Amino acid sequence: MPINRQLITDQDFSEALERHLRVRIFQDDQLIGSGGTIIRFDDQTIVVQSSVSDLAYHPRNQCEFFEIKK
Secondary structure (H helix, E strand, O other), X not given: OOEXXXXXXXXXXXXXXXXXXXXXXXXXXXXXXXXXXXEEEOOOEEEEEEEOOEEEEXXXXXXXXXXXXX
């Protein structure tokens, strides 16, 4: 059963980026992304890549990000 840890701080996002951790993204209490890895982030946007050609840009203040641990 996977364990979820919420990513909130820059340090959380930096760790997820460096360790290529899989993430789940929720917006308005609905799952909008799962299984991608964070490839870039700043104060406003988190960029998640799910496959070679699939990039998603998520507004940091409107979404919740969770690391997927197995």
